[in-house]
Amino acid sequence: MGNNPPDRLEYYASLKRNIFIAVVIVSMIPLIVFGSITRYEFHTSYAEKVRAHLSIMVKKHAQNIDTFLKERQANIVSLASSYPYEQLADNAFLAQQLTRFQKTYGPVITDLGIINEKGEQISYAGPFQLKDANYAESEWLKQAMASDVYTSDVFMGLRRLPHFIVAVRSLKNGTPWLLRATIDFMAFNELVQNIHIGKTGFAFIINKKIEMQTDSTRSVEKNLFRDAELFHPDKTGTDIMNEPLFQTRTSDSGKEIIYVARLLKNGEWALVFQQDHLDAYSELYRAREVSLLTLVLGGIAIVLMAAWVSRHTTIKIAKADQEKEIMNRQVIQSGHLASIGMLAAGIAHEINNPVAIMVEEAGWIEDLLEDEDFKESENLNEFKRALGQIRKQGIRCRNITHKMLNFSRHSDHRVQLFNLNELIREITNLSSQHAKYSNVTIELNLTEPLSSIKASQTEMEQVIFNLLNNAIDAIDKKEGGKVRIHTWQDDSMIHFEVQDTGSGISEANLKRIFDPFFSTKPTGQGTGLGLSICYGIVQKMNGQIVVESTLEKGSRFEISLPAAESPEETETKTTKTTGSMTS
Amino acid sequence: MSIANVLLVDDETAFLETMNKRLTKRNFQVKTVDSGIAALETLSENGEHIEVVILDVQMPGMDGIETLTEIKRKYPLVEVIMLTGHATVASAIEGMKQGAYDYLMKPCEMEILLTKVIEAANKKRRHEQKIIEARMKEITTF
Numbered sequence: 001m002g003n004n005p006p007d008r009l010e011y012y013a014s015l016k017r018n019i020f021i022a023v024v025i026v027s028m029i030p031l032i033v034f035g036s037i038t039r040y041e042f043h044t045s046y047a048e049k050v051r052a053h054l055s056i057m058v059k060k061h062a063q064n065i066d067t068f069l070k071e072r073q074a075n076i077v078s079l080a081s082s083y084p085y086e087q088l089a090d091n092a093f094l095a096q097q098l099t100r101f102q103k104t105y106g107p108v109i110t111d112l113g114i115i116n117e118k119g120e121q122i123s124y125a126g127p128f129q130l131k132d133a134n135y136a137e138s139e140w141l142k143q144a145m146a147s148d149v150y151t152s153d154v155f156m157g158l159r160r161l162p163h164f165i166v167a168v169r170s171l172k173n174g175t176p177w178l179l180r181a182t183i184d185f186m187a188f189n190e191l192v193q194n195i196h197i198g199k200t201g202f203a204f205i206i207n208k209k210i211e212m213q214t215d216s217t218r219s220v221e222k223n224l225f226r227d228a229e230l231f232h233p234d235k236t237g238t239d240i241m242n243e244p245l246f247q248t249r250t251s252d253s254g255k256e257i258i259y260v261a262r263l264l265k266n267g268e269w270a271l272v273f274q275q276d277h278l279d280a281y282s283e284l285y286r287a288r289e290v291s292l293l294t295l296v297l298g299g300i301a302i303v304l305m306a307a308w309v310s311r312h313t314t315i316k317i318a319k320a321d322q323e324k325e326i327m328n329r330q331v332i333q334s335g336h337l338a339s340i341g342m343l344a345a346g347i348a349h350e351i352n353n354p355v356a357i358m359v360e361e362a363g364w365i366e367d368l369l370e371d372e373d374f375k376e377s378e379n380l381n382e383f384k385r386a387l388g389q390i391r392k393q394g395i396r397c398r399n400i401t402h403k404m405l406n407f408s409r410h411s412d413h414r415v416q417l418f419n420l421n422e423l424i425r426e427i428t429n430l431s432s433q434h435a436k437y438s439n440v441t442i443e444l445n446l447t448e449p450l451s452s453i454k455a456s457q458t459e460m461e462q463v464i465f466n467l468l469n470n471a472i473d474a475i476d477k478k479e480g481g482k483v484r485i486h487t488w489q490d491d492s493m494i495h496f497e498v499q500d501t502g503s504g505i506s507e508a509n510l511k512r513i514f515d516p517f518f519s520t521k522p523t524g525q526g527t528g529l530g531l532s533i534c535y536g537i538v539q540k541m542n543g544q545i546v547v548e549s550t551l552e553k554g555s556r557f558e559i560s561l562p563a564a565e566s567p568e569e570t571e572t573k574t575t576k577t578t579g580s581m582t583s
Numbered sequence: 584m585s586i587a588n589v590l591l592v593d594d595e596t597a598f599l600e601t602m603n604k605r606l607t608k609r610n611f612q613v614k615t616v617d618s619g620i621a622a623l624e625t626l627s628e629n630g631e632h633i634e635v636v637i638l639d640v641q642m643p644g645m646d647g648i649e650t651l652t653e654i655k656r657k658y659p660l661v662e663v664i665m666l667t668g669h670a671t672v673a674s675a676i677e678g679m680k681q682g683a684y685d686y687l688m689k690p691c692e693m694e695i696l697l698t699k700v701i702e703a704a705n706k707k708r709r710h711e712q713k714i715i716e717a718r719m720k721e722i723t724t725f
Contacts, residue, residue: 349641353595356690360601363693367608398690 008321016314023306028299035295039288046284051246054260054273054280057195058244061203062262062271065191069265072109072166072183073149075101079112080168080179088114088123088179095125108187110163115141115178126182128159140165144178151265154185154213161185162215189214192271198282201275205264213269248277330533348401355401359394362387417452417564420460420494424485427464431472438472439480447488451563459537466530467498467557473521474502474555481554494563499556505549513547585612587704588632592622592650593639593666602637605693611700619645623653626661633661634704635684637696640667640674648677655682660710662703666691 079097080088087093094112101109111126119136135141138157144150144167152165167180192214195203205213244262251257256277261270278285366387374380428442435442453460468483475481481501488495505513505520512518514535538545541561549555589611593599599615606613614633616622619642626633636654640647651663665678665686675686684703687696 352689353598357595357597357601359690360598360605360693364601364605367605394690398688 008318012314012318015317016310019310019313020306023309024302027302027306031295031298031302035291039291042287043284046281046287050280050284054197054258054275055244055246057197058203058260058262058271058273061192061195062244062264065205065271066264068188068191069151069166072181073151073168075105075109076166076168076179076181077149080170085114085170085172085177091123091125091131094123098125106187108184110182110184112182113180115167115180117145117175117177121180130158133158140167141178144180145169145176151268153207153209153211153268164188164213185215195273197273198275198279200279201273203271203273205269205271207269326532326536330536333533351397351401355394355397359391362390362394366391415454415456417454418457418460419450420453420496420561421446421448421450421487423457423460424464424487424496427461427468428485431465431468434469435472435483438475438477440472440475441480441482442468443482443484445484445486450487450489451494453494453541453561454564455541455561459540463534463537463559464496464498466534467559470530471498471500471502471555471557474500474504476503489563492563493560495558495560497556497558499554501554504551504553505547505555506551510547510549514545586610587700588612588634589614589700590622590625590633590636591615592617592619592636592642592647594618594642595639609697618642619647619650619653622650623657626654626658631660634707635700636661636663637700638663638665638683639689640665640678640686648674648681651678651681651683660707660714662707664696664699664703 083093083097088097094114098109098112101112111124111128111130113121113124113126113130115121115135119134119138119141121130121133121135124131124133140150140152140155143152144165148169150165150167150169152167154162154164156162157165162185163182164185165180165182167178169176169178171177192203192205195201203214207213244260247259247261249257249259258273258275258277258280260273263270366384368374369380369383369387374383377383424444424446428444432442468485471483475483483501484497484499486495486497486499509518509520513531515532518532535545538559538561543559543561546558546560547555548558586609589606591599591602591606591613592615593602594617596617599617603613603615614625614629616625622636622638626636638647638650638654642650645653647665647667651665654661654663659682662684663682665675665683666689667674667686678686684706685699687699
């Protein structure tokens with residue numbers, strides 16, 4: 001693109017930019033749209049899956065825990081109803097019952113106790129020395145006395161260990177008494193602590209006061225439950241007794257945390273599963289990262305590709321434009337030559353008539369001089385010489401105009417057979433004036449016979465004319481010089497050489513002489529197209545141009561063209577064509 | 584008795600005048616006209632007397648080739664020499680095809696022109712002679 005003017009470069013730059021943008025947009029939009037849709041769909045379905053999975057898990061565990069609590073209640077209820085107060089008040093019996101329980105269900109029930117209406121524990125079986133302990137002031141006792149079956153929240157109690165109580169109220173002669181069982185906190189804890197998902201997923205139980213009912217090694221963001229909408233199902237609008245509540249909240253530390261909660265124990269407790277959002281959706285995020293990476297890599301590939309395509313295309317277009325321009329100039333050039341030819345023809349023809357008249361008039365005077373009257377004149381010979389000169393110069397004019405006519409005549413691009421030597425003679429004749437003014441002698445060394453070549457005569461004329469003119473121009477006018485034109489033939493090739501004794505071409509310029517618009521002539525004197533056109537024409541004829549040049553010694557251009565046929569054939573053919581022309 | 588009876592056709596009257604003088608001086612009987620149409624009129628008036636027509640190819644109106652075609656159609660025995668300022672082979676070939684005797688380039692050497700005219704006139708006379716002989720033969724065979 002080096003030869004293009006700045007506005008052209010700007011045009012190519014904007015063309016390149018437009019192609020680039022178009023390619024990027026067209027490629028990126030589907031990629032982004034497809035990627036977004038897939039991502040959205042995947043995200044939605046995966047979130048749905050996670051939600052469903054967690055909900056089911058929480059629901060199942062909540063049911064298990066409920067079942068566990070109900071079973072313990074049932075155990076105690078059956079114990080209370082199976083045996084009379086007196087029997088249960090016996091420490092030994094109670095211990096026997098505890099052993100039985102522990103044998104059947106494991107160490108879930110830590111101890112058993114019977115409490116009278118005053119809150120005194122009248123009998124006790126278990127690891128702690130709690131016989132005769134008084135629970136009269138305990139909160140749980142009041143509540144237990146108020147209902148048939150009661151399960152307390154977790155509390156420290158007299159033993160200073162977290163535990164909770166299942167108590168059954170029975171009546172003896174109208175006086176209430178309680179069968180109380182302590183549920184092993186550790187065993188109960190296990191039910192919940194076993195729930196582990198991912199790195200951060202764990203479960204715990206809270207009561208209405210947002211007090212932990214299970215032990216947890218992990219941090220629970222209790223603050224998130226402050227509004228405790230969990231325990232007001234009407235607030236959330238969901239039936240938390242059956243379907244767990246699923247919520248995502250932001251903790252104080254800015255982490256997004258998922259909560260799945262379901263109520264237990266007739267709505268007094270809630271099983272809560274907590275997991276970091278990032279952890280729960282880790283696979284989703286990984287998939288997202290992979291897809292994002294793909295998108296980015298794809299995007300980079302597209303951008304690189306677009307850059308390459310736009311660059312490549314622009315270079316090609318620029319090249320095509322340049323070729324077009326050369327073609328245009330060639331067309332203009334040949335059109336120019338053709339119009340010059342027509343002009344020359346017109347002038348030649350217009351001049352012919354007056355010249356003819358002048359010659360005839362001179363002839364007439366000559367005729368008259370033959371008469372007797374003039375025979376005596378002393379200047380007769382001088383008259384005759386002058387008239388002879390007029391006629392001679394008239395003939396010379398005619399020769400010049402005929403040459404001009406001949407030259408302009410065949411300005412067509414039709415391919416035809418012709419003899420190169422004749423064409424060279426014709427053109428050398430035309431250039432003889434130019435050569436004379438430049439103090440150049442043209443030496444012809446034409447080999448005869450020479451095969452015809454098959455080409456457009458006009459184009460070949462251009463080639464010879466250009467080479468000859470260049471050769472003459474290369475010679476210094478003051479010093480003068482020689483141009484030698486030599487033709488010869490070997491096998492199937494016709495060679496044609498123009499050699500001058502001019503200034504020569506420097507090595508740097510030698511590489512560029514066939515480039516269009518390259519000229520060493522002063523601005524306005526050379527188009528820089530001559531040799532480029534020659535090159536194009538010779539290439540078209542399947543020929544070759546070889547250049548040799550030495551500075552200050554001169555240059556040699558050798559053109560080799562395929563011969564149309566062998567010399568013998570040419571001769572027979574020529575006679576044949578002439579024959580057919582006259583017939 | 585003139586050497587030959589010539590009709591000179593050219594749009595350049597100066598040329599016509601000089602040629603007329605020069606040919607007349609050389610004992611030719613010359614008529615000059617400045618257009619193709621005038622040439623045809625002259626031919627129709629003088630009929631068989633004109634032996635050779637020297638015809639310029641480039642003329643305004645009816646050009647040389649058209650005139651030649653017309654002459655050869657109406658007076659096939661009259662010989663025509665084309666004179667052209669335009670050395671186009673094409674127009675020369677066209678002229679020869681139409682039956683021109685020869686063609687010469689302007690300006691031409693008087694000697695060459697004279698030779699051609701005499702040759703053409705002789706040819707015409709020969710043709711005429713042959714026709715007369717043929718007619719005589721026809722008559723005598725009866």
